[in-house]
Amino acid sequence: MFGELWESFTDALEGLGSVVHFLFRLIVNSPRVLLRFTLISQQIFNSGALSLVIIMLSGLFVGMVLGLQGFQLLQRFGSEEALGTAATIGLVKELGPVVTALLFAGRAGTALASELGLMRATDQISAMEMMAVDPIQRVVVPRFLGGVIAMPLLAAIFSVIGIYGAQLVGVQVMGVDSGSFWSQMRAAVDLSDVTEGIVKSLAFGVACSLIAVYQGYYSTPTAEGVGRATTRTVVTSAVVILFLDYLITAAFL
Amino acid sequence: MRKSRTLNLGTGSFVLLGFAALFFLTTQTTSRGLSFFGPAHYDLTAKFDNIGDLKVGAPVSMSGVEVGRVVKIDFDSNDYKAVVLLRLNERYNKIPTDSDASIYTQGLLGGKFIGLTAGGADTYLKDKDQIDFTQSAFVLENLIGQVLANFTKSKADALTPAAADPKATEKTK
Numbered sequence: 001m002f003g004e005l006w007e008s009f010t011d012a013l014e015g016l017g018s019v020v021h022f023l024f025r026l027i028v029n030s031p032r033v034l035l036r037f038t039l040i041s042q043q044i045f046n047s048g049a050l051s052l053v054i055i056m057l058s059g060l061f062v063g064m065v066l067g068l069q070g071f072q073l074l075q076r077f078g079s080e081e082a083l084g085t086a087a088t089i090g091l092v093k094e095l096g097p098v099v100t101a102l103l104f105a106g107r108a109g110t111a112l113a114s115e116l117g118l119m120r121a122t123d124q125i126s127a128m129e130m131m132a133v134d135p136i137q138r139v140v141v142p143r144f145l146g147g148v149i150a151m152p153l154l155a156a157i158f159s160v161i162g163i164y165g166a167q168l169v170g171v172q173v174m175g176v177d178s179g180s181f182w183s184q185m186r187a188a189v190d191l192s193d194v195t196e197g198i199v200k201s202l203a204f205g206v207a208c209s210l211i212a213v214y215q216g217y218y219s220t221p222t223a224e225g226v227g228r229a230t231t232r233t234v235v236t237s238a239v240v241i242l243f244l245d246y247l248i249t250a251a252f253l
Numbered sequence: 254m255r256k257s258r259t260l261n262l263g264t265g266s267f268v269l270l271g272f273a274a275l276f277f278l279t280t281q282t283t284s285r286g287l288s289f290f291g292p293a294h295y296d297l298t299a300k301f302d303n304i305g306d307l308k309v310g311a312p313v314s315m316s317g318v319e320v321g322r323v324v325k326i327d328f329d330s331n332d333y334k335a336v337v338l339l340r341l342n343e344r345y346n347k348i349p350t351d352s353d354a355s356i357y358t359q360g361l362l363g364g365k366f367i368g369l370t371a372g373g374a375d376t377y378l379k380d381k382d383q384i385d386f387t388q389s390a391f392v393l394e395n396l397i398g399q400v401l402a403n404f405t406k407s408k409a410d411a412l413t414p415a416a417a418d419p420k421a422t423e424k425t426k
Contacts, residue, residue, distance in 0.1 A: 153271025
């Protein structure tokens with residue numbers, strides 16, 4: 001019983017170590033891959049542009065809910081003009097990066113993991129190694145970098161659409177004054193709030209992409225293994241995102 | 254070739270959209286405006302006995318018009334005063350040297366801001382100058398404390414008229 005527990009603990013530690021090792025390999029190989037930008041651009045398209053529809057739709061609805069809930073709450077204190085501030089700070093600092101990262105893990109992370117897992121299962125990665133093509137450089141790093149670049153942009157788009165959604169419900173439907181909505185927001189939102197959101201989304205981008213490519217690259221080369229790799233990608237990403245979110249929020253306080 | 258063109262087009266428009274969103278967030282939702290480094294400005298210092306809850310970023314206004322912002326608040330341990338660094342827009346560079354700075358409250362319980370009142374001198378404040386005439390923040394708690402102290406004192410006087418009025422005691426003698 002105790003031995004099993006100890007074994008699973010050392011297994012977890014070993015897994016963490018190999019993730020860190022993998023990250024270092026990716027970073028060391030990154031400068032050389034940056035010169036072949038076509039590869040990265042393709043991955044930005046895959047994980048960024050193709051996630052755009054789900055991100056924009058979710059952002060709109062999250063913003064609309066914020067507008068509705070915020071209005072309900074602020075109206076009790078007779079300060080519904082603060083709706084713009086409340087919605088924007090909530091979106092830019094917290095909801096934008098976190099919800100985008102969770103959606104990103106579900107939409108792009110799983111795609112990355114299953115793609116790499118299938119490459120492993122169908123021996124495409126071994127074939128590359130045999131042709132003296134480094135699969136890390138040719139396949140893994142472009143996907144990793146593509147995700148890292150796409151994530152902050154997606155989070156920014158999410159926040160902007162969310163603010164529009166809040167404005168749509170608050171100003172157009174509930175009748176908050178449009179001028180005070182925007183001017184109070186501008187007076188209260190600081191540039192450091194926006195920076196915090198960007199730092200968060202960048203960190204989440206690194207974490208999500210790293211977990212996805214790691215799980216895919218080291219998946220068991222069977223149909224079941226690929227399935228497990230995609231599941232693990234989503235679960236681990238979600239936990240790591242929320243953990244990092246707490247850390248970064250505390251650091252910026 | 255055809256495929257890579259549509260692909261690049263997609264990537265390009267996505268990146269453009271993303272940066273447009275970032276631009277919107279930094280310029281439209283904050284008070285930064287379009288300029289990234291802020292307009293031309295000059296700095297003044299002012300020493301206050303008590304700044305209340307004045308915060309960095311609070312506006313500096315003259316006649317109700319915002320002319321600058323508070324950029325730094327420090328404590329001078331030599332004369333036990335708060336040192337406030339004000340950053341004023343270069344457009345408003347004709348502030349007389351004998352102007353005074355006071356800390357006011359926005360609304361009844363709102364945030365604090367600094368109001369400058371122009372003096373009558375012919376020379377104007379320059380960068381790194383100090384505003385000599387200052388008036389501290391009006392701290393509501395102090396006022397309440399004073400009122401309460403007065404109230405209890407007058408109540409005590411009313412209870413013991415003999416002690417409060419020496420003439421009365423003389424008469425009774």
